[in-house]
Amino acid sequence: MKKLSVGAWFTLCAAILAILAFVMYTVNVNGEGYYKAAAVANLPLAVWGAVACLVCAVVLHIVADNKAIEILGGLLRIAAPALLGYALMNLIGGRVDGLGYIYFSNADVAREVQTAANLGSAQTAIWSMAVLGVATLVAVVAAFFTMRKKAKA
């Protein structure tokens, strides 16, 4: 572990943030409120795929250091932000209707729709999108760094 560089820690951080976003999403679809039972197509697959890519990339660099690992790990680190971006856009696509309904209806409907449960649900949805967005950003940043510290000469 001591050999891991900032890139590896950023990568792990992105994975943790993605898991956190997924937990928030799960809470959202299982809790009371507007998004109860409102699953988003392909989101779990994309998030867990991205997490797997990120974790595998780190593990590969811990267990070995050769050309094949460098390329495979690199490909995983390129794929992970794309998958997270894909999950983020799906999540936004699945939530934007409801957010419009809750926050941008006319005043009369807004009074009816803005129940505590619905507002709580909408806020959780927004937070899950925000965290997923940050995870994506961190995964991109991580890809600019190497995984291992340079061996001292």
Add this chain to the structure above:
Amino acid sequence: MKYQKLPSFFRGLAALMACLFVLTSLGSSLTDGYRNQIDGMLGTNSYVTINDEDAARFKKDYATIEDMMAAAKALAEREGEEGTVVMKNDNAVLPLSVDNEVVLFGLAAYAPYPYTSGDLKAGNEDAVDLVDALTNAGIKVNETVKDLYMNKILNKHIEMVPNMWTGELQESVGYDNIYVAAPGDMVEYQIVEVPPELFEEKGAPADWKDSVKAGSVGIVVFARGAGEGNTYKPGSALNYAGEATGKDPLALSDDELAVVDVAKETCDKVLVLINSGNTMVLPEIAKGGEHEVDGIAYIGVINDYQLTGIVRVLKGEVNSTGALPDTYVADNASNPAVVNFGGSYYADYEIVGTNGEDPRFPGEEIGNTKASSFGGASTYNGGHYIVEAEGIYVGYKYYETRYFDAVMNPEYNAISAPGAIRSETWDYNQEVLYSFGHGLSYLPYTQTVKSVNVDLSENGNVTAVVELKNESDQDGYFLAQLYVQQPYTDYDRANLVEKSAVMFLTSGKTQVKAGQTADVTLTVPSKYLASYDYKQAKTYILDDGDYLFTAAPGSHAAVNNFLAYQGKTVADGMDAEADGAVVTWNLAKLDDTTFSVANGQKVTNVADDADLNYWTGDDTVTYLSRQNWEATYPINYNDVEIRLADSPRKDEWIKELRGETYTVQSGNPATEGADRGLRFNAAFIQDEQIADINDPYWDELVSEITIDEAVGAVIHGGSTSDTLTNLENPIVYQNEGVCGFTSTYTDEATGKSYRFNVHSQTLIGSSFNPDLAYEWGLIEGNSGLWLQRYDLWGTGLTQRRTPYNGRNYEYISEDPMLTNRIGYAILKGCREKGIINGPKHMGFNDQEHNRGGVSVYLTEQKLRETDLRGFQGGLDDAKGLAVMIAFNRIGATNAAHHVGMITKILRGEWGNFGLISTDMMNNKYYFNAESMVMSGITQVADFAQNDSHLNQGENGADKTWAHLSVDLVKDDAQLVEKARENLKYQLYTFANSAVLNVRTERVNTWWDNALNTGKLCTEILGGVSCLAWLVFTLINKKKERA
């Protein structure tokens, strides 16, 4: 950069580009779905509407936008002139004289309802308030009291309020004291009228009363707010101090009465103006009341310009010709509909819930605990019900019929205790203050039916000639009202066919010279003379006997005419003598055939299951019948324990409450749509296709629609009708609202903005003038052509069943026929200009409380003769081009699933070919997609656009109803063909509208270009950087090894 760092840089760049590529690609499709909203926010235009105005079928009547606006403004002023109702006029308080100052009291005098612009108020720059209107008319307004209210009590100001979304502070108009504009849903309602005892505390000079000059007239204005999702709660009033008073929120509070008293104390005469769409309770200020005033006038819910017309009436520049569209009573508790208001839960509503076993929602726990759900819970919304046990006896039909029977038919026990609120036994004059149709004319006149012709042939009319005699020495404008009394026979009594003792048919206005007479010819379809017999004939019948026609200034005067004609006098219990001027038409034999067929369709029962007794299997509900007022006066069924489990039809009942009106079938494959070269445009749609929906073109056209789009376009109708793949039909945007298009027209040459939603539903109702409504329909249509908007939810025709409905201001009247005639005229006018104007909300949306799911139980006679009759004029007689279906259930069936109402009555009997929309689809468990397709809905309203597909969810399933997919529905040809048929109606409607004038072309906006450029750049840069990363990684490794 160090050479060794290049692989990292290019890897990072590749990751960034891959991520951006995904974001821009998916972003493009996501933004494409919300193009309209994004355009609205960014001020871009994604579609260019190409409109060849010279070749258009529908043309504007106004050459310039100024002419268009002037016509709209003039119409709005006429609504004020013709809709103002003088209810009480003693001591010559009206007309107002320019010689006398007026003193305005009450918050609404300086901020009439509605005081903010929106759906109800256009908000044009030159809008006129009451002070402006009076001043413009040369009437002086007391400045001291005006200053008190405007600057010290109301104190209109700009305040900073947090934006609900961003939390940022933004400017908003505020008042220190203002009446509550939205009463909320069955909650306490504070009447924020500042009592005079606080005037000095608020800043009035101690001698403010001295400023009132001798001869002044006090005008006190009281308002009640309203709104979507709002329902007044009986007994919920709070006073100015916020203390519960237990009074009706629609009654005048003690604070308001104190304002009346101070007006009486300081002014010579006092006039009260009622500024509300909800019928108020005014016994204290009416004749004999403790706070009786000289005059009362109804001014409805005003818009930008109506007050100019209202002041013309108050000043006597025009005769007062408005009439009350509702009955004003001394206590709303005397209204039998109010007995069953609000609703209650079934005792065992939970048994409707499922725990994973609903095959449409496998594994999901779905409750039944809420009847209204804008999200927030998984629920079938089927726990709540109301029983409309009053039957056809809504408003005046109850009060006047009971009065008639009290005089004419003592054996019917009209004079009994049930329903008597103000006395021990029922007494009309104790309960009713002002009857339906009441309105005092300044100029004395008489109205008499001279002749009546009843044509029973298909599409035949009742034609009555009414003579108006101007008994004054001034030329004037007068109102004629036509009423009928149908025979109430032994057959009716045996089969519970209810008859009102008086029924409004139609009305009209004309100019009559001083001292002379003029004839008004009034026509109305003869079918409205028939009554629906749901027990025996199971169709419309005309009873044998005399049909009495009279012209009278209101329903009560009409019923007195009928009594006098039948030999009754004050000695028999009538409350006034009448001339008994009646023209009779006799039918020798009961006729159960003439109206048993309509539009080639057999007319028979379609809603037996709307009767609660159908489900309980016994006589749980006794519906009000005039043959025994005492025994049948409604009890409160909210207090009766209704158990679903005890029903002999328990399983059927629960299935319906779960929304399983239709289940997708299998084994009958549908034909996939294929391009046959037909398109939706003027090249293919000629006069013969426009004239006849049975032209083969239409079936061939919709056969091109794929299964995915056929079902998808119906169940994701959205707020825009999308272009379908093989049809190339233009995009059609839906627009609000009931007072006209809410869009703004900006004149590019001058930069000036115009808003045309200047109409008032309440005042068009009280105008009693279908001709004026027709003129508004033309104006509304013309404004659509100017705005290039063709599809509008542009009027409300739901019956005002009780005064408590928060949306009564959107509707016309308690009376179905007044609503029918006004609706007919508005939709006819719009249709002539090619505008698709859909009235809201067909099918007993009688209260906003729990509207999303409440089961409304009623008889089929009520179904056909009350709410639906209100819509029939516009949708049957005028063949209006659209309708929005109610939110609630009819019986246990979601109104949007109701095959009987939508397919059999609307499409079948009425022959309406228009667009049929749901209200907002807010709950997938309550609104069932396949049931809505099968009922005939052409578009389910949701927020999204460009989503007319069934395959946008997980694993190719539907994004909302995951149990639906192309794979599932393709085996149900009946469902798919019904969806295509529904779209055929919708496309045919577009062809019959100004939509066919136009074609829409997509153009790329700057944000489209940005996304497309982003996509291309990230694609190229991503590929290059990935390659570079690979190359440098390999070179690097080689070097390391070396």
